[in-house]
Amino acid sequence: MNTRAQEVTGHQQRRGSVFTRLRSYFVYLPLVYFYTFVLGMLSLLSSTFDGNGRVQHRFARLWSRLILNTGSVQVHTEGLEKIDLSRPVVYAANHLSALDIPVLYATLPGQFRIMAKKELFRYPVLGWHLKRSGQIPIDADNRNAGTRSIRRASEALRKGTAVMVFPEGGRSETGELQPFLGGAFLVAIRTKTPVLPIAIVGTYELLPMNSFHALPGPVQLIVGEPIPTAGLRAHDTDKLAGQVREVIAQMYRSHAIAPKS
Numbered sequence: 071m072n073t074r075a076q077e078v079t080g081h082q083q084r085r086g087s088v089f090t091r092l093r094s095y096f097v098y099l100p101l102v103y104f105y106t107f108v109l110g111m112l113s114l115l116s117s118t119f120d121g122n123g124r125v126q127h128r129f130a131r132l133w134s135r136l137i138l139n140t141g142s143v144q145v146h147t148e149g150l151e152k153i154d155l156s157r158p159v160v161y162a163a164n165h166l167s168a169l170d171i172p173v174l175y176a177t178l179p180g181q182f183r184i185m186a187k188k189e190l191f192r193y194p195v196l197g198w199h200l201k202r203s204g205q206i207p208i209d210a211d212n213r214n215a216g217t218r219s220i221r222r223a224s225e226a227l228r229k230g231t232a233v234m235v236f237p238e239g240g241r242s243e244t245g246e247l248q249p250f251l252g253g254a255f256l257v258a259i260r261t262k263t264p265v266l267p268i269a270i271v272g273t274y275e276l277l278p279m280n281s282f283h284a285l286p287g288p289v290q291l292i293v294g295e296p297i298p299t300a301g302l303r304a305h306d307t308d309k310l311a312g313q314v315r316e317v318i319a320q321m322y323r324s325h326a327i328a329p330k331s
Contacts, residue, residue, distance in 0.1 A: 273289050
């Protein structure tokens with residue numbers, strides 16, 4: 071087991087208890103499902119008159135804050151002043167936990183659209199909300215669908231709406247930063263939109279992948295300097311992916327819990 075995995079395991083053992091497990095199963099998770107159903111249905115209703123998605127985004131933000139507050143998750147931010155709402159950007163964030171999306175919605179200003187796995191769009195209520203609110207499904211196995219996703223993301227950027235991507239392609243199973251997929255940045259290059267790197271720290275320790283045992287605790291969201299894409303071409307996607315990954319890795323390492331000796 072590597073140092074990071076040992077650190078995470080030790081953290082969970084120190085924080086986890088029978089009480090937090092029972093609280094998670096019988097209080098937190100039922101309330102999350104309740105918030106999702108009620109606010110999801112209200113979001114769907116609002117979509118009948120909400121042409122630009124602003125009302126639906128507010129419901130998503132309320133849903134996120136309720137989830138974080140109910141789970142006693144405290145989000146500390148750094149670098150939000152680097153976000154310029156007068157121009158669209160492509161947000162690129164590491165992906166550690168199901169808590170990441172509530173953290174992003176609760177803290178980032180302005181509207182944005184998420185490029186998410188197509189499987190999420192199949193869930194009742196949640197999937198309906200994703201479709202009606204203009205989120206963008208990604209099908210890595212279908213080239214034509216991938217082209218449509220890039221086109222939709224490009225249209226959102228040209229209209230002035232930011233787009234969120236998770237370049238790892240899914241949640242990390244180990245808490246370690248995974249390789250970045252170059253295709254995630256193709257939309258930024260084609261639209262000459264800067265990439266804003268975001269490091270999320272702490273969500274894996276609170277709710278790792280394939281776990282329903284959510285723990286309370288602090289989370290950090292760090293925004294880096296924008297990375298320009300002007301002058302780049304499609305064949306530069308891997309180079310850009312490597313550059314963004316290195317920036318996020320540095321921010322993550324500098325804010326992660328120091329290994330215990």
